[in-house]
Each structure stands twice: as C-alpha cells, then as structure tokens.
Amino acid sequence: MAFDYDLFVIGGGSGGVRAARVAAQGGAKVALAEEDRYGGTCVIRGCVPKKLMVFASEFPNAIADAAEYGWAVHAGGFDWSAFQGKLHAELDRLEGVYRNILSSNGVETFDARAKLADAHTVSLSTGETKTAKHILIASGGRPVKPDLPGAEHAITSNEIFHLTELPKSILIIGGGYIACEFAGILNGLGVAVTQFYRGAQILRGFDEEARGLVSDEMIQNGINLHLGTNILEMSPVDGGYKVKATNGTEEVYDQVMFATGRVPNSDDMGLEDIGIKLGRKGQIEVDEYSQTAIPSVYAIGDVTDRVNLTPVAIREGMAFVETVFNANPTPVDHDLIPTAIFTQPEMGTVGLSEEEARDQEPIEVYATSFKPMQQAFAGRSDRVLMKLIVSQATRKVLGCHIVAPGAGEMIQLAGIAVKMGATKEDFDRTCAVHPTMSEELVTMKTPVRTA
Numbered sequence: 001m002a003f004d005y006d007l008f009v010i011g012g013g014s015g016g017v018r019a020a021r022v023a024a025q026g027g028a029k030v031a032l033a034e035e036d037r038y039g040g041t042c043v044i045r046g047c048v049p050k051k052l053m054v055f056a057s058e059f060p061n062a063i064a065d066a067a068e069y070g071w072a073v074h075a076g077g078f079d080w081s082a083f084q085g086k087l088h089a090e091l092d093r094l095e096g097v098y099r100n101i102l103s104s105n106g107v108e109t110f111d112a113r114a115k116l117a118d119a120h121t122v123s124l125s126t127g128e129t130k131t132a133k134h135i136l137i138a139s140g141g142r143p144v145k146p147d148l149p150g151a152e153h154a155i156t157s158n159e160i161f162h163l164t165e166l167p168k169s170i171l172i173i174g175g176g177y178i179a180c181e182f183a184g185i186l187n188g189l190g191v192a193v194t195q196f197y198r199g200a201q202i203l204r205g206f207d208e209e210a211r212g213l214v215s216d217e218m219i220q221n222g223i224n225l226h227l228g229t230n231i232l233e234m235s236p237v238d239g240g241y242k243v244k245a246t247n248g249t250e251e252v253y254d255q256v257m258f259a260t261g262r263v264p265n266s267d268d269m270g271l272e273d274i275g276i277k278l279g280r281k282g283q284i285e286v287d288e289y290s291q292t293a294i295p296s297v298y299a300i301g302d303v304t305d306r307v308n309l310t311p312v313a314i315r316e317g318m319a320f321v322e323t324v325f326n327a328n329p330t331p332v333d334h335d336l337i338p339t340a341i342f343t344q345p346e347m348g349t350v351g352l353s354e355e356e357a358r359d360q361e362p363i364e365v366y367a368t369s370f371k372p373m374q375q376a377f378a379g380r381s382d383r384v385l386m387k388l389i390v391s392q393a394t395r396k397v398l399g400c401h402i403v404a405p406g407a408g409e410m411i412q413l414a415g416i417a418v419k420m421g422a423t424k425e426d427f428d429r430t431c432a433v434h435p436t437m438s439e440e441l442v443t444m445k446t447p448v449r450t451a
Contacts, residue, residue: 004029004031005125006030006133007019007029007133008032009033010033011032011034012033012109013041013138014099015314016040017101019320023325024107024307030106035112035114041140044095045157045158047310051342052090053161053185053247054188057184068377069286081165095330098114107249114269115270116269116276117296134296136299136300136317137269137284137297137300138313139264139266140302141305141308143178143262144156144258144260145260146258146260148234150234153234154173160257166190169254170193170253170255170256172193173196173256175197176204176259176261177343179202180202183218183343184258187344192224193224194253195224196245198246199227200227201215201227202218202225202227203343206347206353208353211388214343229248232245232246237252241253264282265303267276276293283305284299285304286299288332289330290320300317300320301316306332307334308428309337311337316332318330336350336414339411340407346407348402348407350400352389352399354389356399357398362450364385364389365389366446367385367387368444369386377390383404385402386437386441386442387400387402388441390424395423397423397427
C-alpha cells in the first residue's frame with residue numbers, strides 16, 4: 001500500500017519537531033500536526049519563559065548586593081507589562097524558529113488537532129485524512145487542577161505567563177519543582193507568596209538533605225511555606241479568593257495557582273480504540289524503543305510519562321529515528337540524567353539520592369554546607385550544599401547534589417563525570433579551581449557519614 005507519508009508526527013514540541021526534522025533530513029517524507037503553538041510546553045509555557053522569569057526575579061537581591069559592594073544603586077519598581085511584552089516577543093520569535101526548522105527541512109505542517117483512525121491513518125480537525133507508514137505521537141502533557149469546590153477559579157503554570165498584572169498575593173498549591181520555582185519567582189518579583197504542600201517536605205523524590213536546604217532557604221527568603229497543609233475549597237470574594245485550608249485557616253488571596261501535577265495529552269485521540277495501551281494516568285505505554293502495542297505507532301516525551309524533561313524527549317526522538325529510519329535499533333538511555341531545578345536557591349542533581357543509594361548498597365556520604373563568599377560578603381546568610389554519594393565497594397560516585405547559585409551549570413559538568421563512572425578518587429585527583437563554590441566537590445576528604 002502506498003502511504004501519503006513515511007512519518008506523521010502528532011505534536012510540535014521539542015521531541016516531535018526534532019524527530020520530524022531528523023527523519024526528513026534523512027530523506028523521509030514527513031508531516032506534522034500541532035493544534036496549539038509550535039515549540040510545545042518547554043518553549044511556550046515552560047522552561048524558557050520560566051527561566052526568563054527566574055532571571056527577572058533575581059534582580060532585587062542583585063541590586064541589594066550591589067549596594068553592599070559599594071555601588072550607588074537606585075532601583076525603581078518592577079514593570080511587569082514591560083517585561084511581559086519582551087517575554088512574549090521572544091516566545092513568538094522562538095515559535096517562528098520552530099516553524100522554520102520544519103518548513104526548511106521539507107516537513108509539511110498542519111495547524112490542526114490529530115486523532116488516529118487506524119494503525120496508519122490520522123484524521124485531522126480540518127476534516128482531512130492522511131496515511132503514514134509510521135506514526136509518532138509526541139503530544140506532551142498539561143497541568144491539571146484537583147477536583148474541589150472553586151478550583152475552576154484558580155490558575156496553573158499555563159496561565160501564569162499571561163496575567164495582565166502581577167497579583168499582590170498568591171497561594172501556590174503543590175510541592176514539586178514547578179510549585180517551588182514559581183514560589184521563588186513571584187516572591188522575587190514582590191508578590192506575597194504562600195505555598196501549601198500536603199506532604200512532609202517539598203521536592204519529593206530528590207535528596208532529603210538537598211530538599212531540606214531548599215525549603216529552609218525559601219522560608220528565609222520570605223515564602224510563607226506550610227507543609228502538611230492542603231486546600232479544602234476556594235470561592236471568589238471581594239479582593240480575590242477565600243481559601244479554606246486543612247489546618248483550619250481561612251485566608252483571602254489575589255490569585256490561587258495549582259501546581260499539583262500534570263497528565264499526558266492522550267485523551268480523545270482514538271488510541272485505545274485501535275489497541276494502544278494507556279497506563280493509569282493516561283500515559284501511552286511503550287517499550288524501550290518507544291514502540292506502542294501497535295507496531296507502526298511510536299510515542300515519545302511527556303505523553304509516555306517516563307522522564308518528563310525536554311532534553312529527554314529530544315533524545316527519545318533521535319533514538320526513534322535511529323531505530324525506524326536508520327535501521328539501527330537504539331533503546332533510550334534513561335540512566336543518570338542530570339537535572340536542574342530553578343528554585344531559589346537553585347538545585348542540580350545527577351544519580352542517586354542518599355536515601356536511594358543506601359537502600360541499594362553500603363555507601364559513604366561526602367557533604368559540605370557553607371555560606372558562599374559572594375553572598376556572605378554582602379551580609380546575606382544564604383547557605384549552599386555540595387554533596388557526593390559514593391559506593392563503598394566500587395568507589396564510584398553514585399550521586400551528586402548541589403544547592404547553590406548556578407547549580408544547573410555545575411551539574412551539567414559533574415554529570416559528565418558521573419555518567420562516565422568516575423570514582424571518588426577521580427574527583428580527588430582533579431585540582432581545585434579556587435576560589436569557587438564547586439571546588440568543594442574535589443576537596444572533600446573524609447565522609448560525613450556511612451550507611
């Protein structure tokens with residue numbers, strides 16, 4: 001049977017666009033459908049605008065520090081609308097880049113919602129039907145609100161970039177990295193931030209010592225963090241939204257934001273009708289080659305709910321092209337992925353947490369926490385953490401955890417060493433770069449504890 005295309009990609013985010021481009025460059029006839037904006041969560045409503053907001057929110061401390069370093073500084077207020085105008089212009093530019101990448105590589109695009117009619121057929125919201133030898137679903141995920149009274153009045157991370165004005169006060173519900181990042185951002189921009197998290201500590205799943213320091217520093221920075229606390233209901237009142245909490249309090253906030261989880265964009269796509277298996281959260285179930293239960297259909301990125309990070313989706317897209325179009329079966333490597341959380345302070349992590357490692361084998365823990373020179377000189381009491389988890393048997397560094405300004409930049413480089421299987425002695429043999437915070441990673445001589 002002759003197909004319209006060799007590959008039809010559903011979803012114009014980082015993973016889908018990369019797979020479409022690379023397959024097309026290799027000579028495949030490729031089409032892509034995207035119902036919203038090209039660039040996906042990361043570019044349009046995630047990492048890129050979020051990081052720009054992080055930068056904006058860090059200037060109050062920088063200005064205060066400048067005065068401590070002898071500069072005469074006169075700071076005006078923050079102009080949200082001026083910043084927002086530049087932000088959206090940048091996002092428009094990036095979307096144009098993504099569209100151009102596709103068109104310049106001969107990928108035909110459809111600004112439409114796509115469903116699967118059968119194993120080789122895609123039906124578009126425009127009424128068109130297209131066939132393809134292979135279909136790649138890269139439709140991403142979206143934030144969800146919990147089912148409780150008044151939740152429809154709250155915003156999510158999607159809407160935060162589009163507020164016409166900054167609220168005077170906000171309640172953020174959630175304890176994951178999105179909730180914690182936006183708590184820091186809005187706090188830095190002058191919003192009175194309260195954060196509820198139902199668990200005992202924020203950033204579940206990360207190293208306990210590292211997340212404890214982030215939590216302490218967030219509170220020190222002025223975030224009103226309530227652990228073991230959740231929202232019962234909210235309702236609009238004069239001046240904002242009245243929120244009833246599980247701790248018995250009732251408060252009014254200008255805005256309420258839920259950062260309580262994301263779900264895969266897999267519903268109403270006809271997937272189960274043609275035999276594709278979905279997991280409990282709606283994630284598309286795939287094997288190590290990103291293949292679904294239907295051999296001609298593959299899925300990558302957040303819709304598979306494996307490791308929901310942009311660079312991982314891109315790698316999955318590349319591995320898919322290698323497997324399907326280059327006759328080189330390439331499983332996706334999800335081991336030892338370095339990640340950064342742009343909280344304030346920033347956190348970078350690669351490998352196992354102390355808790356995960358000690359459940360697995362006997363370990364040594366090397367850690368140091370101190371006031372960094374730049375902030376200490378300016379009279380701030382910020383603390384940073386450098387931490388290595390080491391296998392007693394192999395001496396390999398199993399995990400590296402950094403809480404510090406620039407932790408994301410540091411963990412990218414430390415991640416190379418950990419991925420290569422570096423031992424504690426490899427770190428020790430490396431000469432320190434002085435004076436830096438990260439030199440502590442190669443100067444820690446005695447473990448603080450063994451487990």
